[in-house]
Amino acid sequence: MQLIPCPWCGPREEAEFSYGGQAHVPYPDSPAELSDEEWAHYVFFRANPKGRFAERWNHGAGCRRWFNAIRDTATYRFERVYRLDDPKPGVTELARSREEGTAP
Amino acid sequence: MSPRTPGADLPEHPDALWRNPEPKRSYDVVIVGGGGHGLATAHYLAKNHGITDVAVLEKGWLAGGNMARNTTIIRSNYLWDESSAIYEHALKLWEGLEEDLGYPILFSQRGVLNLAHTLQDVRDSVRRVEANKLNGVDAEWLEPDEVRKVCPIVNTSTEIRYPVLGATYQPRAGIAKHDYVAWGFARRADQAGIDLVQDCEVTGFTTDGDRVTGVQTTRGTIGAGTVALCAAGHTSVLTDMLGIRVPIQSHPLQALVSELLEPVHPTVVMSNAVHVYVSQAHKGELVMGAGVDSYNGYGQRGAFHVIERQMAAAVELFPVFARAHLLRTWAGIVDTSPDASPIVGRTAYDNLYLNCGWGTGGFKATPGIGWALAHTIAHGEPHPTVAPFGLDRFVTGALVDEHGAAAVAH
Amino acid sequence: MAELLRTHPLQAWAGAFERLPDTVRLTAEPYVAMVDVRLSAVGAEASAALGLDLPTAANTWVPTDDGRAVWLGPDEWLLTSTTEAPEELEARVRAAVLPLGGSAADVSAQRIGLRLTGARVRDVLATGCSIDLHPRVFGRGRSAQTTLGQAGVVLLSLSDGGDDHVVLVRSSFAGYLADWLLDAALEFTPTTARQE
């Protein structure tokens, strides 16, 4: 059972959270203008990398807040969690935060 | 000396299984993934179509992925016509597979019970049974007392949290011994001259316009006339190399096994509401699957609370399991699709065939998909059973939504 | 006609609670008005409007004149009052936070409170609560929304000795949680009081 660092409540057990899949997939501005294929990609297609992945989590059993995380899907290690209004951390930033040990 | 315990050991494997050849420069067909699907495809390419200039590339050891990690349940009692067709075709092949492979695959048609615990379970179950009958799939609805007759150890008390209200039963369903199945296909393919290349990880593809011309591997670049991806769990890793988007998410799926026990569980029992699926394998061990872990993961491990919940469900439904022991846990990587149905067929690349998205259903389909994919490769046209499972369905919206239809997973 | 009598979801458990030892005391908290407050920014304005300071530290609660203010999230609190009627509390708080872009909803009956006191309470909670309840970590003033057994709860620490807690649980789960706690307390319950 992993500990997931909720940006608000701090580390809590995995079972308190629900998974939201890939992060930073915005709802299209005007779906009506999308082709069926473009719409299908929004509805059904998500990235599935082996390795670093920006994804969404919800602390459902706690503060009910959604947040984003950078997690390695091969090691399951959380490199960083960030609030929805924070920008997606860049690679260099992640490297730095790891050196500084500020990564969760 | 006392006689050996019946069923406590397995038939011996043959003295010769396969060569360990160096990969050739190129092949007519390169199959990426030496699991059950890849090996079965190789076998039927040779047997049904006489295509033997084939390489099966495996990044680890043959059948070391989900084929080595699943709970070996075989059934065809799926709801939708498209699904029951593909799995029933597979089941018919299973019924003749031991002879075909000349290998003791221990296919045991002991029947599968899918328990219903709520009124909606009952509706969904009856719906599935009626559909199965009309599709020529053996299926029946059992009342609780009949469930007890098939599997006396199931707790059919009305006092439990979610009493058993009945079950669907497919008598022809059952289990097989996964290593034996995989090695049976592998041996046949090897005998036909097909190269099974292990420790050979695909690191990229060479392409020319809308054709894939070869695969780059840790053992060099290998030319290919046709490429088939049979890399359950890792499909996205490969398609990402080709810039093909597939609606696949890879999740850990855990399973577990107990010590060897005297025969106590004569069939296969699955329950969605009280999540458990269990059979007693040939040596006497209880084999169980747990739920899919919620997050994407390639780690071949899941969280233990999922196992604990699984144990609670098992003891709830089978009180006699209380002091059976968990001996070993493990996990596979299932690639799940949006409609819980597989994705099989052509891609943006003319000569590249996709076979993925089987989720938890891959093992039972092994001979069926091998047959169908071999046909599809040989004819350049989808085999009828896989035709409905193309990528385009996600664009048109013509899904084959098995979880939408509350069909039982695994 | 006579006034309407109130019935508590755990009234049928009173006897079982009675039989518990002093090391694990369970008592249903009296009816209190509760309101769920949503407010994006808490500053002097909010404090003035509400007449109290909402706790801004995560996982904490503070006593108020006639109740408690519990942090539920970055923009969410639970306010309780032992003196106001539910509808009064909601009306007052709503009026106070509306101008600040906030909202308030009466949730007085949404949850019930259970008071857990005694030297063994921590042991009982630890059988189903994954957060660290060591008094150094979870002393008076700490709170947590988490899971106890299989029920979502709000857990409040009322002492620095780790021997006094309040568990707030959804009313429909109250019976389950009461059964669960009694079962967990069995180990500390004298034979005479046990119903095996």
Place this chain on the structure above:
Amino acid sequence: MTSPFRTPEGGRIDRATTVEFTFDGETLTGHPGDTLASALLASGRHRVATSVRLGRPRGVAAAWAEDPGGLVQIEEPFPEPMLLATTVELHDGLAAHGLPGQGRLADVPDSARYDAVHHHVDVLVVGAGPAGLAAALTAARAGARVALVDEQSEAGGSLLSGTERLDDAPALQWVAAAVAELAGHPDVLHLQRTTAFGSYDDGFVLALERRTDHLGAAAPKHVSRQRVWRIRARSIVVATGAHERPVVFADNDRPGTMLAGAARTFLHRYGVLPGREAVVFTTNDSAYDAALDLSRAGVRVQAVVDARPEGSPRRGECEHAGLRVLSGAVVTGTRGTERVTHALVAPFADGQVGASTAIGCDLLLVSGGWNPAVHLFSQARGRLRYDEVLGAFLPGEELDGLAVAGSAAGVFDLAGCLADGQRVARAALSALAVPPAADDRLPAAPAPVVPAAPVVLWRVPDTSGAEGTTSFVDLQRDATVADIVRAVGAGLRSLEHVKRYTTIGTAHDQGKTSGVLTSGIVAELLGVPVQDTGTTTFRPPYTPVAFAALAGRDRGRLFDPERVTALHEWHVAAGAVFEDVGQWKRPRYYPQPGEDMAAAVLRECAAARTGVGILDGSTLGKIDVQGPDAAVLLDRLYTNLMSSLKVGSVRYGVMCGVDGMVIDDGTVLRLAEDRFLVLTTTGGAATVLDWMEEWVQTEWPDLRVHCTSVTEQWVTFPVVGPRSRDVVGSLFPDVDVSTEAFPFMTWRDTALEGVPVRLARISFSGELAYEVYVNPWYAVAVWERLLEAGRPHGITPYGTETMHVLRAEKGYPIIGQDTDGTVTPHDLGMAWAVSKKKPDFIGKRSFTRPANADPLRKQLVGLLPVDRQTVLPEGSQIVEFRADGELPPPPVPMLGHVTSSYRSAELARPFALALVKGGRERIGDTVHVPVGGTLVPVEVTGAVLVDPEGARRDG
């Protein structure tokens, strides 16, 4: 029954007390402190079990969990399959028998309690041997929160098996002092009989405590028999020791063949002589202690057979004690049947075996070196490194938060283990920024005798003629060297393949002794380095764990929470039959004496259609949606327009997923310009709230809106039927309940005895109806007032079954019953509920996909069995009408299926709702429904069968 092999004194057993037990039906005795194995050996019994495939006799070959031989079935106090005699603590009344390979489950349920406890520490130390104790003391003295867990019945680890001294006193005195000191630290948890069986992410370790097994029948019923400790540690010290490794030779499975270290354990810990005449076969110095100790205890040690040509510096010691030492020699095989009678010993040089001579013995001790117990390290995904000198796999890297100490890390001398434990603990403390204590003294251990290098010997060449078929690698699987040779010959290169081919390592011990042997032998056969062969994956659990222990307390009524409404006690008292709806218990119907469900439902329906009925609808999900943008949010989530709803009014709404499929429906009350009360289905409550939060938080943070669950804040009692107005009107005289003043789909606030009550003109039955909302505190009181007010009109409580009939007669679908995730609002005939005005809402875009335009989509219609008799089973499939009334052979095309089916009091005939391909086009057609063996003709109708013009809703 005497114990002829019990030493006159010594050991950790309570000789003053004798306990009686039975094994294979024979009554034997032992002492508290014994294991079943030590008691059996004391009685002279080595053979315990029969091997699974070959039926060969098998005995105790080790002293703890690594024993591959002594598998037993417990019968008393409660049947438990397959345990090791070496790990079963003896108690009065224990009954067990040896196993032939398969255990037996009890046929009665296990009444024992099991539970779990979460525990948080700074430092978790696994193993209370010298290294573990040193680590625990170091951490405890520094004031850290510490947990020390050890699988044995008492602390000490290897010290329990020997005669080591610390500070010039028996080492166990120091162990006792250390345990006492730890007990003095308030933040130290010390657990014996507790096996750490799995290590997971973020310092999470699971340990199983066996709390009452050793008490036998005396075990208190109210205390959990076994407990799973869920330990979350900031830092973990793995001090789990090492397992001695056998050497494989012909007939190495005969009872009486035992690991050398185990013999020492039986002697020193249990006061048992494992034999009278011993041969000791070793590849390293450690076995010399066993030889000398046993000899001192009176065992005739016939020979110490050392595979190393140059032997050992300890040869002198042995010869001085009168022991014969044969250097450059090996044991090639054994004789005997039930028990070893001879060891066959032969000279051994450059891998060549000379002629063997038989040496009589009843005990053959073997030591092939030591395998560090790296299981927890490996489970934590630590890489292993093969050590050529030790012939063993060691931790090959440093892990964050997990360190290995003592012999688990390849340190085998006492002083070294103590120092290593302290070193590792100090490192852990400094990582946690905890300064070590000033006084941190550890006892002085005698300077170690530097051992001569061991020789790595996996197997002795088989000169017996059996060609390795009796050279057992995995005793529990009867797997031999010959099997490995066949596997490799078959073309297998991967250890995982060899494991599967031979089944080595898949048995009860999961390869504790056989794993590394196999790596070594396979490497030898393939001519590759052992490092390349590696090991098979170490997986949890380290030792087997009972299912029930993992189920813990989530059993019986605690298996899954039961959610009930404020009226539950009333329903129970009224004799309701309940239905599980999600986690909720809902009254399905209220049978009166002599009534079955059909009769009760007909009565309840008639009441609601002709008089007045009342339902507990409190399980409906309720969400308070507040804020200036509340209407905007609802417009985006519902297919229809909510912003145009007037305050005081109510609107029915449908919600779709992005794929355009219906996910929920319900009514929405507008409480104020900026406030709505959203009602969801019972099952959809949590989903819909999460759905709203997800969109608001992740997509539309700019919306000024808040969503709060108020499901349990309101009970909801629909009062339904022509007489409902009289009932509600009389109980709430201040409300004008006339249609004019209180029209359909509006709500009003009122009060009862000063308690706020909300009334809403919502009908899920088509009848005149008023939903009564009130704070659950007053649920019973208000419900009873309503019954009282309704008594003159024969008010009838009804359950979900009647509710379903009433709504079905009106063609109202139940989401999840009449839909299955593949159904759009249009399929349900609810195009009217899909806004044309709104530019977008969730799901809208999906409606224009090609598949949505398919004329053969399934649509919701009504079905009327032509025979006016048959109640179609829900779930039945629908096929084209067959003139011959015969079902053709499969596959038979299906048109759809029956989603709801009931007897209708109103229609005086059964009816059904169904999803049918192009259904609305088929209205008026007759189709067939296979029921049992026959085809039932049914007429396709519109979904609304009762009061299609809606004349009744206003009474």
